Amino acid sequence: MNNLFLALVLLLGIFGSRNAMSYPQFIGKGYHACLTCHYNPFGNGPLNDYGRGVAATGLAARFMIPESVSDDILGQRSSLIFGKPDALPVKPSIDYRGLYIKSGLEQEDQPDPKWINMQAEVSLSANWGKRKEWILTASYNTLIANSGITPKGDQPRSGKPADKDLSYLREYYLGYRVNQQLGVYLGKTDKVFGIRIPDHNIKARSATRNNQYASAPGVMVHYGTEDYDAGFQIFLEDETEDTNEKNTSDAGSGIATKFEYSLNKRWRVGVSYLNETEKESETKYDAKSFLTKTRVGEGSSIMFEYGLVDTAIKNADTTTAQYIYLQSHMYMNRGLYFVTTYEMYTSDTSDYNETHNFGPGVQWFPLQRFEFRADLLNSKTYSSNGASKDSWGFYGQVHLWL
């Protein structure tokens, strides 16, 4: 399995391919809608040709690239072999994300640092038709056994089965754009909820059942204009997967919606709603959020989301969780951002038990296909149990895409 994966990586690396770097923070560069750069109108997954070009020519830095190589050339190189986006009918891509975690910095006896392979994904996409109205995408993620390892390299990631690859089809769908505004997508996609940031550990994602494993099969409808994007999704439980293996709660079925409206060229506001039922545990989740993204200056941005998640377990009281997500990306230089993250989370609003996380960080795209990120996270807890010491963690991330 590992050899096959390695061979695929090499093969696709040689042929050039697609990538996946387009975040909602790029409203700071004037990109409001995900569909501009992604096949999926709500983001994540493979980039379209335009998105690839934008990443190369406007978003990533030009580290070690001589001036003689113009942005136009970089844009051409961002596409498939020989700079011809349509050279192959099916466009492959590879994504890798690795995370270095050093937690408990406040402790005298600090735990060992960890390296976690968060994503090792191969995707194939096709886009055809007179208007390029048909879209077919499949993304296969393989997390090699013991991928969350200690420096000794002999321990599986917490909660993960030892010596067993964690492989699954993260996303697959067939999409049809009825016209420029309306699109219908059938298959497995991320749920249409909230701001789709890559930080899956943020409560705005994890507490709303939108973590890295939460994609679900179903039907998604997107209607978008220059001023707004609206989405509705009916999703089903993915019976083909053993979700416990992924150390996440069992998937459910339900609906998810999102509506985003551009108040002006710099500011977007929206609301989102998700209702999910998990059969086995007879648990219902009801999440709603208000979100906003704004461009500041010439390349900076602020994203904010406030949400409530009601969890109703059979024969138990309904609890309401509350979260705030606030993240700013300050443009320092082309490809370089100073990131400030703040999140607040309380698992039950009827209790006094709040967690506040603050984090300065740096995000750097030295070249197209490379992203590095370093975040320091300070976590404060306020609860009726008294006071607890702040915790500190360092998170370093490497993201490569081919």
Place this chain on the structure above:
Amino acid sequence: MAIRILTLFIILFSAQAFAQKGSAKKYLSLAVKANAKKQYSRSNQYLSKVYNFKSTKKIPGQILYLYAVNLQKLGKHKNAIYYFNQTIKKRFLKSHIKTLKALKADEVDGDEIPKLLKATYFYMAQSYYVIFTSSEDKLYAERAKKFFKICDDSGFNDRCSDFLDNINKKLDVMEKSKRSFEFFLYAGRIMFNDRVKIKNSTSGTTASIISNTDGLCYGAGLRLQNYYKGWQASGCAFSGYAGVSGEIDSTAYKQLGVPVAGLYLEGGYFWRTDNESTRLGVSMPIFYRSGLYSQPSGYTIEDTKNTSFGIAISTGFQLPLVELEIKLANMQETNMAMTNLVLNF
């Protein structure tokens, strides 16, 4: 190209106007040749043998032009400008007035401006440009822009538009480099984690207990800044409630809702990384905190008043009306985070 035009004019002029005087003709010819060889000082020396440049009344415009060009090449720009002006006054006054009118109406026609006048404008503009770049006096920038604009509109030299761009860029930088004071008010949520000591009054043993405070901070500050960076001093007074817990003599100590108040003062430096809308700052804060911790029987709480100092970083984003600021500070045993709304005046 301008030099070639100049030389041609001078030679023609010399041949016609000074044919009667052999020595003058000789010196003028030498002056032209010296100019062509880039021997500008020598060229002016030859001209000075024929004319007294202290009084320009009797000096033909072309001679003044050559003299001015030489001065300009020698870096004597103010003198060069004087003689270029004299050239215009002597020889091209009507054309000059007409050109200025056309410039005002944005109707400059290169065909209607004599070539030597266009060259005069070009050189004069360069002199104004050089003086502007060294003095940063906007008056010279405006004059340089005027003559480069004529030059550009008349199609005399391709470099004129580049000069115009450079002047505009430099003016922009000058404008953005201007320092000014900015007063601001702010209010926000302050959250900090610090320690107090609990002491057994009998045995004298002490233990450190953790205090988590959540409150509101109201403050003001002053910035001395330009478009790119600046200095800032600010302070706020806060009040809030703390939860404390710890252990001493194997006994748990816990208290919630402890009234806490204090001051946060800081001075620091900041950069505006993405035009005036953002701010990334580093500062040195001094933090004073006082809490009304209750003392269990047989124990005393120490450090109810505490002063600490350290380092802070902050980011600011200008939104409509207010600026959003997030600040993180580490001050000895105090970790602080603030989210503020800042009103800049």
